Amino acid sequence: MRCFLAVLALTLGLGCSRGQPKKDPAGSDAPSLRLAVVTDLKGYLEPCGCTSEPLGGIDRLAAQIRALREGPAPVVFLIAGDTFFDTAELEPVRVDQANRNAKTLAGILDELEVDAVLPGRRDRAQPPEALDVLRQGSRGSWLAMETDAEVLQIEAGSLRLAVVGVRPGAERDSVAVVVGPAQAESDLTIALVDGSRRDANRIGAVDGVDFVLHGGLDEDEPIPPHQAGQAWVLHASRQGQGLTIVDVYRKKKKEPFVDRSEWSRSERASQIDRQIEDLSARITAWEKSGDVDAADLEAQRRRLVEMKKERQALDAPTVQTDGNALFATWIPLSKKAPKDRQVEKLMREHDKVVNAANRVAFAGLEPPLLGPDDIAYVGSAACAGCHQTAYAWWRNHAHGVAYLTLQQRNKEYNLDCVGCHVTGYDQPGGSTVTHNLDLALVNVGCESCHGPGAAHAKDAEKVGILRDTPESMCVVCHTPEHSDLFDYDAFRKTIVVPGHGLPPMVR
Ligand code: HEC
Ligand code: HEC
Ligand code: HEC
Ligand code: HEC
Known part of the structure; x- marks a missing residue:
């Protein structure tokens, strides 16, 4: 088992910062089953x-699920919370694209033999x-x-599960x-929930529930297993950024599970470290x-002594246990993770x-x-004649190739993308997903920053x-979601350069 985990860790390309399985926590046998959890x-x-550092990709998720299925333990793949849509009321223009997207996703999840989905x-x-x-189109x-x-x-495997x-x-x-x-007829009971922390705790407290999959939190940070009543609450971040794998060692019926996860342990350790530091300073x-x-x-x-203990x-x-145990790991689906x-x-x-x-x-x-007071957009090429050095700079800047970034991915007509990779999107006299004055308004042009320039360019x-x-x-x-490192002063500095905002370099 020890070898197996090491090999698995390699093949899965785990670069997990939350701690990955180092050793088998509960004896030398394989887990009774593995839960693959997505929220x-x-x-x-x-x-x-x-x-x-983009995280996610259903192709990367697929590679993980398929690798798990190669392992010795039976795999149960479960999803809770909003699964197919991220907006309750879609704008009419977005309906077709969102439905098509959901259909592709449902088809892929079906291929991956998802066992149960609790839609949000x-x-x-x-x-x-x-x-x-x-x-x-969904067997699951x-x-x-x-x-x-x-x-x-x-x-x-040999276990009967009730998935509620x-x-x-x-x-x-x-x-x-x-x-x-x-639960009376099964060996393990798992509840799939979409709601608040209170909701998850409420359902966890229902007699006979062993695990709660907590959908509906909509949080980036995955939360390690924590107890609600006799149940363990499981979470796996959002938007497919990662999946939580839970090795379940089920030895005895009707016995509570012990959490042996390195993930929970290290999270608790850093929490106490902070508390100790805080209290020491105050004392x-x-x-x-x-x-x-x-x-x-x-x-x-x-109190401080207790904390240190x-x-x-x-x-x-x-400690080894011959009782029921769980061992959870969160796998971030980074660029390094393999794709199916x-x-x-x-x-x-x-x-x-x-x-x-x-x-x-x-x-x-x-x-x-x-x-009556609006000015139309003309596109960057119209500025080139009078602002040659600025234009030459811009052509080689990221803004000057922003549309190519989408074209290379077949996403230049994608409503989720185009708005920020073109100029004057949805502005009076500007662009739309198809309307761009014969490509004059594609890329993040001069007018994205200097404002519409038809009048200035003319006279x-x-x-x-x-x-x-x-x-x-x-x-x-x-935005924070699309430019996590954005810092106005630092970013602005890099675009005010000789020939654009500074005198051209004289040699
Ligand atoms: C017909 C020539 C011409 C065209 C075309 C032209 N400009 Fe200008 N632009 C000028 C002149 C002349 C000035 C004023 C002198 C200067 O500051 O360099 C100027 C000044 C500017 C300034 C500085 C404004 C200020 O208050 O200091 C910006 C920014 C600018 N232009 C952007 C643009 C953009 C964007 C376009 C294309 C939409 C464009 N220009 C098209 C000639 C032109
Ligand atoms: C219309 C949308 C839009 C506006 C407005 C915009 N940007 Fe950008 N910016 C982008 C996009 C899209 C990219 C990435 C393009 C690519 O590489 O395909 C980008 C890239 C950049 C980069 C390069 C980042 C890197 O990692 O190389 C800098 C710097 C930058 N923007 C600064 C600014 C600043 C400063 C402003 C405001 C004065 C601004 N941008 C306004 C869309 C915009
Ligand atoms: C809300 C505006 C916004 C939307 C919507 C948006 N982008 Fe971007 N995109 C940006 C900005 C801003 C950057 C530059 C970020 C930075 O460097 O900080 C960027 C950068 C990128 C980059 C990195 C380019 C490089 O070469 O480094 C890619 C790839 C990209 N976007 C693709 C997409 C795709 C695909 C979509 C649609 C699924 C999309 N973008 C939707 C604003 C957006
Ligand atoms: C990402 C935003 C952004 C884009 C895109 C951009 N500029 Fe600028 N531009 C600026 C900033 C910021 C300054 C500095 C303003 C200052 O110094 O007051 C500036 C300054 C200027 C100036 C005045 C200083 C000078 O060099 O004479 C001109 C002219 C100008 N830009 C033209 C252009 C043209 C033409 C394009 C397109 C080819 C362009 N800019 C694209 C943000 C941008």
Whole structure:
């Protein structure tokens, strides 16, 4: 088993910062089963690629799932929370693209033999026709679409699992009524939940539940296993950025599980380290000030000793157990993680289909009309004649090739992308997904920063143009989600260069 994990870690390309399986926690045998957990996928086939360290990709997820299935333990693949859509009420122009995206995703999940999906609130808000199309193409069971709670029985190796889907906002009692008989007939009971922390805890406290998959948090940071009642709550970040793998060692019925995860241990250790540091500093300050009651101070010192004891205990080697145990790891799907080629091919096909469909569907889509005080966009080439050095600089800057970035990926007609990689998008006299004045407005042109320039370009003597560009103009595109490292001063400095904003270099 020890070797196996090491080999698996290699083949999976785990670069996991949250701690990866170092040694078998619960004896030398293989786990009874492995849970592969995804939460809040939200229709993400892959990350946009704009940020410094993009995480995610259904092709990378697929590679992990397939590698797990090669292993000795049976794999149960479960998804909770918004899975196919990231918006409850889609803008009409986006409906077709979002549905097509959801369909591709549903098809891929089906290929990967997902065992159960608990769709989230945004999924459920879609029109029934759209959901029907997706469900027809999904062998994996969507749970609790019609009832408060629904049970799916799964065989995993020698174990019988009750997977209980809980509809968002379901009453605890109606869940307990369903869980009761289901858990009595099975070896392990897993509840799939879409809701708040309180909801997850509420369902975890239902008698007989062993695990809760917590969808609906919509958080980037994956949360290590934590207890709610007798159950362990599992989470795996969002947008397919990573998956949580839980090795389940199920030895005895009706016995609580012990968490042996390095992930939880190291998270708890750093939490206590912070608390110890904090309290030590405060005690020192109190000692100096001299105006804190001696008994109070003594109580705080004792608290500190207790904390240090707990911290030390965490460093002790994990005790072997012959009882029930779980061992969870979070696998970030970074650029280094391997891809499943077959799924990657489906994604690339999908991009082409979306591009082609949008190109036709939006042909003739015009930007808002010019108002009496509006100025139209002309495109960067119209500036080149009078601002040659600026133009030459821009052509080689990232802004000057922003459209190529999309074209290389067959995404230049993709509504999720085009707006920030062109000039004057959806502005009066600007561009749309198809309308760009014969490519004059593609890329992030001069006018993205200096404002629409038709009037200035026509008569520069009479009409001026905005010189400096405030931060507010950049952050329309440089949002935290798409430009994680954006810093106005630092980024601005790199675009104000000789020939553009500074005198040209004289040799
Ligand atoms: C017909 C020539 C001509 C064209 C075309 C032209 N400009 Fe200018 N531009 C000028 C002149 C002349 C000035 C004023 C002198 C100077 O400061 O260099 C100027 C000044 C500017 C300034 C500085 C404004 C200020 O207040 O200091 C910016 C920014 C600018 N232009 C951007 C653009 C952009 C963007 C375009 C294309 C949309 C463009 N220009 C097209 C001739 C032109
Ligand atoms: C219309 C959207 C848009 C606006 C407005 C915009 N940018 Fe950008 N910016 C982009 C895109 C898209 C890229 C990446 C293009 C590529 O590589 O394909 C980018 C890239 C950059 C880069 C290069 C980053 C790197 O890692 O090499 C800098 C620097 C930058 N922008 C600064 C700014 C500043 C400063 C402003 C405001 C004065 C601004 N941008 C306004 C869309 C925009
Ligand atoms: C909200 C605006 C916005 C949207 C929407 C957007 N981008 Fe970007 N993109 C940017 C900005 C800004 C950058 C530059 C980020 C930086 O360097 O900090 C960028 C950079 C990139 C880069 C990196 C370019 C390089 O060579 O380093 C890629 C690739 C990219 N975007 C692709 C996409 C794709 C594909 C989509 C659609 C799925 C998309 N973008 C949607 C704003 C956006
Ligand atoms: C990402 C935003 C951005 C883009 C794109 C951009 N500029 Fe600028 N531009 C600036 C900033 C910032 C300054 C500096 C303003 C200052 O110094 O007050 C500037 C300064 C200028 C100036 C005045 C200083 C000078 O060098 O004479 C001109 C002219 C100019 N830009 C033209 C252009 C032209 C032409 C393009 C397209 C080929 C362009 N800019 C693209 C942001 C941008």
